[in-house]
Amino acid sequence: MLKRLWLIAAVLLPFGAAVAQEVPLQHVRTNINDIQSLQRGARDFMNYCSGCHSLRYLRYERMAKDLQIPLPLLKKNLMLTSKKPLDHILSAMPPADAVKWFGVAPPDLTLMARYMGKDYIYSFLKGFYADKSRLWGVNNLYKPNVAMPFVLATLQGVQKPVYKSVTDASGHTRMELVGVTPGTGGSMTPAQYDEFVTDITNFLNYTAEPIKAERRKLGVYVMLFLALFFVLTYLLKKEYWKDVH
Ligand code: HEC
Known part of the structure; x- marks a missing residue:
């Protein structure tokens, strides 16, 4: 199977190369x-x-x-x-x-x-x-x-x-x-x-x-919320584990 794919690729390659170069x-x-x-x-x-x-x-x-x-x-x-x-x-x-x-x-x-x-x-x-x-x-x-x-x-x-x-x-x-x-x-x-x-x-x-501009704005609020939430969760974790150690 692999051999056959290689064969097809080898046959098609010159055609691909013949296609004009596209302008970037x-x-x-x-x-x-x-x-x-x-x-x-x-x-x-x-x-x-x-x-x-x-x-x-x-x-x-x-x-x-x-x-x-x-x-x-x-x-x-x-x-x-x-x-x-x-x-x-x-x-x-x-x-x-x-x-x-x-x-x-x-x-x-x-x-x-x-x-x-x-x-x-x-x-x-x-x-x-x-x-x-x-x-x-x-x-x-x-x-x-x-x-x-x-x-x-x-x-x-x-x-x-x-x-x-x-x-x-x-x-x-x-x-x-x-x-x-x-x-x-x-x-x-x-x-x-x-x-x-x-x-x-x-x-x-x-x-x-x-909606793109609005979505971006919303994204910033979501990130701010997550940042705040992370701090709260961290403080809570410290509070919970205080007595364990
Ligand atoms: C007189 C009619 C006409 C006007 C006015 C016109 N176009 Fe077109 N436009 C066409 C036609 C017909 C096609 C299809 C071209 C094709 O498929 O070869 C096309 C295709 C396009 C395409 C797609 C190209 C692609 O790769 O398929 C874009 C983008 C485009 N026009 C942008 C614009 C913009 C922006 C303006 C205004 C500044 C504009 N056209 C004004 C007739 C017009």
Whole structure:
């Protein structure tokens, strides 16, 4: 049996090695307690993403409460697709139309940060580059042949791909995508754009687990309680054993 496994592994190994090296993800620092960053992220999500993407596991009202957004402000500025605060955050686009236009339906993003990790969302939003062969004229470093148009192009500008020529074991030379050069024609500096996508990533990290900030706070109380309880138990033990020794 073991021999057979080795054989299979030996046969499959060259195939594995032939798969292009993936570009490593960029790390993002987010802070679930930074309410202002979350508010900016929510605003930017509603303006730039909610036309196509839903947050179907989150209600407007819950978001407003967690992010300390007054209801009138919520209704006026953030509820672009519905009227009632108790509604779930759904995109305006009917799924059938989305499939017709993009080939795939834009995924729901409520849980994306848990599913793919926040570094992935951040990298994905920074990974678009010009590619004339694609329908929308862009491709993505982290999601090859992406079906999403680059809706933030006016902010970041459009990056250009950087290729490196590599020669594999059998002597074939090919071009491998290794990175991008900074975008041109955007309205933001690279630092501003980083901050912009950090806020959206922070917000999507919040939607993936709205209770997280509260859970952490509760955790601190639990630890304090346990510490206090330990002292009391220790004193009690000393008291009990006082007469035995
Ligand atoms: C015009 C419609 C449209 C808008 C606006 C849009 N997206 Fe998308 N998005 C898509 C489509 C279509 C896909 C599916 C891409 C695919 O599977 O290739 C997608 C996929 C994604 C994915 C998942 C990528 C993956 O690996 O599957 C993320 C994350 C994402 N979008 C984030 C965003 C964010 C954040 C915004 C706002 C800044 C945004 N999108 C705005 C259409 C859109």
